[in-house]
Amino acid sequence: YTDFFKTLLEQYKTVFLELKTHGKFGWLISPQLLKGNEYMGISEEHTVRTSNDLDQNLSAWCAENGIPVINPLNKILGEDGYPKAEFLQVDNIHLNTLASQCYINEIQNKTGEELIFVPGLRPSDNVLEPRTEPESLALLIAGELGLPWDQTKCPNGTRREFENKITAFISDRSIRRGMNISPERDTDFINAGKLDSVDLVEIYTYATELFDIELNFDVKLKKLNTVGKLSEFFYKNKPLTRNDFVETLASDTPDKIRSSETLLADSRIAGMQADMYSHFKEIIHLQSPSGRFSYGIVYFWLALAETGKNDYQLSLELLKYAEDARLPFPFRSSRAEYYRNLWKGRLIEAQLNSNQLKKTGKPIMQSDNINSYRPEEKSVNTEDDLLLELETRSKALTLKIEILYIVGSHNLQKCELYFKIFKNLKKIYLFVPVPEIFQKLDESVQHNDSRIEIFPYIFSGTDGNDFLVVNKDSFLNLYKEKQLVSGETVTVECSTIENFVISHNILMPEMLVLNVQGREHPFFSSISPLFLSQIQISYLETNKDDPLNPVKKLLESHFSYVGFAPLSDANEIQGHALFLNKRNIALLADPQQTHPELENPFPENILKKTPNLASQTADSEISAMVESLYQHGENLLKQGGNINDILFAFRMTLHIVPNHSLASYQLAMLFWKYKNINEALKFFNRAFSLDPSNKSIAASFADFCIALGHPQEAKKIYTVCLQQYPDDKEFVQKLSTLNV
Known part of the structure; x- marks a missing residue:
């Protein structure tokens, strides 16, 4: 230790003499930072003692060599050796402007140079002051990476305000043109008010002015036809900034618009370039030479960055470390569970893709045929155009479906369509939570079709009972739209789909048909990646944008979104969405092509075979x-x-x-x-x-x-x-x- 200390002291002296020869030079002593810094095998007391020894030795040497020493610590530090509270920022680590003034006064006393401290020259909206230790670390690391502050007028936390301004602009412009459009977030303002191309350019120009960025004319404006899509475009295309590292520490909120900004900040960190990520890891390890990070957010940042390299196995391990309760600052956010499910699914998908590549030389995710599956401009023949198209495009895929679950819908007439399209369909399970509807359906099915079985359950993320408010417009199609219930609150049995399958000893579905009225996201969120990976087709009745867009994101690990077909030409918002398991995308043939190798039915589902483990x-x-x-x-x-x-x-x-x-x-x-x-x-x-x-x-x-x-x-x-x-x-x- 003594030899090392002497060597370090000599290195300081060499540097100080070199700096002195190039102009005026003084040595400014700051308090030893202890919080968030740990050194392997060295106690906090030892660190402070070593720091003080270095300060005293260098101060004496500087006095001998005419180098001013700027040391106001006698004013800043308390009796315990730590900075007094009035000299600290909100995070209780970094010195504030009052402490800066102490240094300015000391510089004038030692050198005669008068400095003036001018606070607040930088834009206060985007330049953040740390409020906690993890925020201090976030800004320190982002600064070391050389990242800029957010240069736009819309930093994190402003998306709702941005959308409100866009909405007001569209409404005001429509009024001046004799129309009255007051769009909701997902209202198609192009079709709603017949806005022309000039209007679209004006809306886009106004949005860029709000963001304070240069116009990019390489944009398909007609695709940005809702306030939500417009704001998604701008916020998604922001570059990585210091603000994003702080944003990853944001608290959970039920506000979906606000939470979307945090997820976008996560995605920008995940997209770090390779050279920046290497530098990032160097900085992290310099901050914690022992390799033991006190902050869970560090492991979380590393987990995000590893997803950028598609190393989901390592990301899951790092996420586990991030949540370790033994850390002084563990990562606590519902995003942990969200990412755990997402990355597990992607890990399974990567393994499947690797296996498929070894077998066939082609990856699973072949999406060449998807874009042409059903063009959006195609007119509607029936409300089930997507399924009828599937019957034409992939006989092999339709033959894979033997077990079908219908959740939320109680139209028995549709069952005949499913039996017609899916030739090998053996069983349909309907899940109808409303007792009165269940009873009438069950009585009808018992007399008419043994292939259909009905259960009085609703699927959710937990088991037990829940309350369901039955809309007064709920109808039972079998009984010629006779109204059964009206605005009632009923108690229903709940179960996760996996627990239900196990407890009732029924077969898992190859296909799901859902009509859960906006609850698609919580429904799919409750299903494990393993269960999802065995579903071949998901067919949803939903709205075109919300909640369909979040569901696309949730299912992207296992499913390819094939398309959306409206219920009618007059109602382009409500319709059906079709998702196919990625292993089946290669089966989407051009209608004019034939694939003899796919004509035979697929091997039976693994659940139906029971001879031995090997088979x-x-x-x-x-x-x-x-x-x-x-x-x-x-x-x-x-x-x-x-x-x-x-x-x-x-x-x-x-x-x-x-x-x-x-x-x-x-x-x-x-x-x-x-x-x-x-x-x-x-x-x-x-x-x-x-x-x-x-x-x-x-x-x-x-x-x-x-x-x-x-x-x-x-x-x-x-x-x-x-x-x-x-x-x-x-x-x-x-x-x-x-x-x-």
């Missing part, structure tokens, strides 16, 4: 996901994770691969541990019958039987095992003990 996992892609799910359960078990999460992982594994012996064994052990003897016995029997040669399963099952007072059953198990392992001393000894 069930013939689809290597599904097999990889199932084993990943099982491994996730094992990891949770080892780490002492939430018991419900563990049970779900193993149950879901079994639901996809019913003959998964290890998942059965893990469930048996868990139920035994928690005294659920009947369930434990069921899963022990299942595991042992599937894999009687597994010593762990056999030994545990025998111990279980002995614990229940059934030694004869244990003897049978050991006898079977000894047929496989006649020389196993442990089994021989246990069997001989039971025979005594």
Whole structure:
């Protein structure tokens, strides 16, 4: 340490003498920053002592060599050696303007140079003062990266105000032209008021003036036909700035417009160029030489940046570190769960894509045919044009659908259309939460069609009961639009779709038909990436822009958005949207082409095969996901994770691969541990019958039987095992003990 200190001191002296020869030079001493800085094996007291030793040695040397020392710390520091509260900014780390004045006065005393402190010369709207330690770190790192402040007139937090100004501008312009347009955020103001090209240019010009940016005329203005789309265009195309790093620390808010700005800031950090990311990591490690970051946001920034390299596995690991409660400042935001689900889905998609590439030389995501699937300008024939087009374009895909779930809709007449299009469709499950509608539908179906089964449930993110307000315009098409209920609040049963599938022992769907009246996003958010990856088609009745746009974003990991078809030419906003699993995009043929290799029905869904594990996992892609799910359960078990999460992982594994012996064994052990003897016995029997040669399963099952007072059953198990392992001393000894 002594040698190192002397070397460091000499280096300072060399630099100071060099600076002195080039003009006036003085040494300004600042307080030693301790918060947020840690050094491996060095205590805080040692750091302060070393800093003070360096200051004293250099100060004495500077006095001998005629170098002014600017040191007002006797005024700024308290008796404890830390800056007094009145000299600190809101973050309690950095010195404020009052402390700056102390330095200015000290400079005048030591050098005779009079400096004037002029605060607030920079635009205060965009230049941020840190209020917390993490914000201080964010601005420090962004400054070291050389990032500018937001140069626009619309920094983060202003999007709603921006949209309100655009709305007022459109309304005012329409009034001056004898119209009266007062558009909502997602109103198509082009069709609503028949605005011409001049109007569109004026609206766009006004928006650029609000942003204070140069006009970009390489823009399809007719595509920016709503206030929401216009603001999305401007805010999405902002460059990365210092403000974005602070924005990632924003608190959760139910305001979707405000929260969208935070997500866009995240995306800009994720899109850092490779050279900037390398510099970013250097800065991070300089701030924390030990490699242990005190701030969860650091791990979160790294996770975002790794997604830019498509390393979702590493991103998920970093996200886990970001939330570590042992950190002084863990990352706490609902965005963590949002990104965890998104990145898990993309990781699975990347694995599937890699497998497909190895098999066929072509990636899964082939979207060449999507753009021409159904042109927007095409006139409407029926409200189900998208499905009828699918029947024409991909017979092979329609033959894959055997199980269909209809959620929210209760039009039985549509079921006949589904049976017609999907030739191999064996079962339709309808989920109708309103008791009165459910009862009437159920009575009709019981007499008419055994292929249709109805459940009185609504799917949500949790299990239990909830209240549902039934709109007075709810109709039952089967009964010629006879009104059944009117403005009632009814109690309905809720379940996650995955728990429902498992608890009712029904098959998972290859296709979803949804009419959930704006609840598409929470519905899909509650479904795990593994479950989503097995759905082949999602068919939604929805609005063209909202809530369709958020759903597109949510599903993009697993599904390709194929198109939207309005219910009629007169109603272009309400209609159906079609999403296809990305593995099926290559099956979208041109209607004029034939693909003989796709004419035969696809192999049965893995859920319907039960001979043995090997045959069930013939689809290597599904097999990889199932084993990943099982491994996730094992990891949770080892780490002492939430018991419900563990049970779900193993149950879901079994639901996809019913003959998964290890998942059965893990469930048996868990139920035994928690005294659920009947369930434990069921899963022990299942595991042992599937894999009687597994010593762990056999030994545990025998111990279980002995614990229940059934030694004869244990003897049978050991006898079977000894047929496989006649020389196993442990089994021989246990069997001989039971025979005594």
